[in-house]
Each structure stands twice: as structure tokens, then as C-alpha cells.
Amino acid sequence: MNIIPETLRAGSALAEDYVQGTDRVLELYGYHFRQTEDYKTRVERLDEMEAQRIDRQAVVHCLRIYNQQHNGHAEVMESLDRLSRSDALVIVGGQQSGLFTGQLLVIYKAATIIKAAHEAEQRLGRPVVPVFWVAGEDHDWDEVNHTYIMNGEPEAVKIKLRVQPERRNSVSYIPLSPAHKEEALLELERLLPDAEYKADVLQQVRTAFMDSQYLSDAFAKMLGQFFGRYGLVLLDSADPELRKLELPVFRRMIESNDELEAAYQMAARQIEDAGYGIQAEVAEGGANLFYINKGERLLLFKQNGVYGDRRGQVRFTKEELLEELERHPERFSNNVLTRPLMQDSLLPVLATVLGHGEISYWAITRKAFEVLGLEMPILQPRMSFTLIEPNVHKHMEGYGLTFQHILDGLEPLKDKWLSAQDSLHMEEEFAALRQELFQLYEPVIERAGRIEKGLIPLGEKNRDKIAEQLDFMEARVRAALVRKHETALRQWDLMGISLLPLGRPQERVYSIYQYTSRYGEGLVHGIMNLSLDWEHIHRTIYL
Incomplete structure (x- = not known):
């Protein structure tokens, strides 16, 4: 693999300034990952x-049970011992538990966690364990029920679980039928390219997927297949056994709810005063907690001392809510x-690995940590990569394109290239003909209008019809030019669909299995061999 640092704009000015260590953002966060x-x-x-944290041994016991079910590697058990x-x-x-591990960025985040833990352990001379938090309590099914594979057209094709939950329940509690799982597996098999490791990948995915009742379980098993050997401990935020341990923290969140809300709002104002946008909603009267009622996850709000959801399905006084917490x-x-507060209450978090969007909204939580007697941990950006396959690289070199050219917009460059293939200069011919038509026609219309004013709009309409015929003819000539260079234009499309699918960075669209089917698991382990590079957060990997 050839590795080259490249710039990939994140879209968040606050996160970019944090990563660079800009002075004006440091007071919004406290610690900084660049400061030893x-x-x-x-x-x-x-x-x-x-x-102040939940009993360490109780947490480890809970994590051991979960990992024995989904991630039972000897190295993981050793991490739990440590x-x-x-x-x-x-x-x-x-990260949320996406279909077939979801987006590539999940793999990059897991790799960053492991490597950052190893680096910190070497630096501090004490055990630092990598932990991946599976956000199974999230309820946005439409965000996790799909992934994308690039087919031979080329185009990014969505594979989607056809499950339709009746209620907005946590992802970890939405069951998958064997039929739904089989349908998704067959679609994966159809779309993956016929390549050296395809059979191995399909067997690997089938083993994890068909042995799981829920998407979060399959997600955990697949992550374990890649990273269990590195001792990555997995945690499902919807684990009911873990939830029992978290009860005291929820109690403190409810008892201090007004103070927490004020802390979030104060932090949001500071962020805005510093000239940045807010990345997560800080709603007036928001309790920032969910309550699961009859299988539906309801966001709670406060009004006149009463906690309830917007549709009035549940209502609790603070005392009733605390009693309900004790019972359920x-x-x-x-x-x-x-x-973030629960994470810090469960685990001795030295640092948390975040994407740019997460770094932005975590700034809202800093003062809330203080309400619970905690501190925001160090925030480390996750590694970011774009994978460039040999055929794509060949086309880029052939057309004199760089990675940045493609990020800046490929379509104008493609149109310019196609126009350059018009050796007869037909585009200029049509432009000149169109200009000449208008120049010749205007005097005719003007003179006809002297005879009878009603002839002016008739003449303009007639002129426009001729112009439409010119447009039609020019489009046909352009289409013929496209057909003549169809093979080359497909190469341009391949570059765009490969590196910037759906107009988004590759790591936010495709599944890792698109690449391991061609290059094997060695691709992931090759990424694990790369050093953390805080000066170059994003790098292109030429495969």
C-alpha cells in the first residue's frame, strides 16, 4: 500500500479548529489530544x-458476559482481565450498529481506538484497554438498516434490510427474521464482485449474521471478526445487564436535570458566541433522556415539574420518574x-475517539460533566482514509487527475474533457449559428412589426422554435460524441463513484466488505499497521 496524506474537508469549522488546536476553541473543551x-x-x-464511577469489577463482569457471546476471543478476555x-x-x-458493519468509517474508528490505546499505554506505562461502544440504544432504524456496494455500472447500490419496525424501539431490540437476513445476504452476494476473497467474505458474514437475532449482535460479531485479535472490547449501550449498573447515574441525571439542562444551554451559547454553529439540538425543557414505553423509545421533556413526551403518551412527576427508574x-x-456522561461514569476514560461531527457536539457537554462531578475526557479524532484501487489510480493518472480534483468536482472536468474530444468544434459551430440566427432574425421581426404589430410576437415565437431545433440538433450531436467515447466516460464515472459516491466521502458510504472481497482481511490488518498521524488526519491508500 502506498499512503499519501490528503486534505478531506470535514464540514465542521468547530471540529477543524479543535483538531488544529486553535486557541479560541480550547476553552470549549479543556483537554487537548496534542498536549502530552x-x-x-x-x-x-x-x-x-x-x-465516583460505577464499580469497576461489576462493569468488567457485565462486559465479559457480553463479549463471551459476541466477541469471545482470548485477546478480548485478556483485555478484560487488564x-x-x-x-x-x-x-x-x-458508532451505531449498521448493516454489514455499516460505513467504512466504523472500521477506521475501531482501528483508531486500538492504536490510540496502545500508544497511550506505551506513553503512560500502565494498562490502557480499547473499548468500542455499540450504540444499540439508538432508535433511528433508517440510519442503520442499509449499506452500499459499488456494482459494475458503476453505481453505488443500497442493500437494505426490509424489516419495518412497528415502533421506534432501540436497534438492539428490533428482531430480524431468517427470511430478512437471507434476503440481505443474497443481495450482498449478488453485488460483490467476483474476486479472490468473495467466498471467504460471504461465509464470514453469514456466520455472524445468521447467528444473530438482532442487528446490533451481528454488528458486534463482525467487528469481533476483524478486531478481536487486537483485544478490542465491545459494549452494547442497550445491554439490560449494563443498564442495571447504570441506575445510580440515571438517578443523578434526573435529580440534577434542571442543572444539566442549564449547563447544556450555557455551553451552546458559548459555542455560538465563539462564532460556531450548534451540532446537536439543545431543546428548551429537554430532559435529554429517553423512556421506553411499550417498545417505543420516547424523548422526555419537562413542563411545570412534569416529565413526558411530546405526544402525551407518558407523564411522570420527578418523584414518579425516580420510582419508575428503581423498578424498571x-x-x-x-x-x-x-x-458521554454515562460513558465516563462507567469507564475510566482517558480519551474518546470521535469523528468531526461528534467532536462538534461534544463541546455542548463540557459543563454538564461538571454537574455530575466529572470531567470531559480528551477527545481524539479518528483516522480517516480513502481507498484508491489500482484501476481507479490508473485512470486518474491517464487523465491527469489528483484526489483533490475529484473532491473539488469531477463533472465540470469530465465535461471539459469531452468537449476537448470534439475535433470538429461542433459546440463552437452551434454557438456561432445561434448567434447569427438572432442577429439575422431581429431586423426581420422589427420590419414585420411595422406592417402589423401582431407580427412581432409571432416572429419571436417562430425564431424560438428554430432555436429549439438547433438545441435539439446540438443535443443529438453531443449524444453521438458521448456514445463515441462511452468507454472513457465510464472510466470517469468509475473515479467519481469510487472516491466520492453519492457526493459524499467514500468512508461515509461503502461497506468494508466491498474491499475485503478483493483484497482480503489483510487490508484491515494493513491499516492496523499504520501509525497514528495527528498531523495528517486523512490519508489516501493506494491499494
């Missing part, structure tokens, strides 16, 4: 706050702003 002293300070604070030590820390990051902790769930 911040790691030492964070370790000291974690040691001081050990008693995590049980009082001096152990963690690097953690997470499994019915409570975090939202995007309280999950």
Missing part, C-alpha cells in the same frame, strides 16, 4: 475519581448529550 501534559493530568483526575486492574484506563469510541431501569436510555 494533558494526558498526565487526565490520569491523575481519573485516579481521584475512581470511587481492565479489572485498578490502574487500568480505556480509550473508547462508538431497562426502560431508561441516554440521548446524544447524556451518553
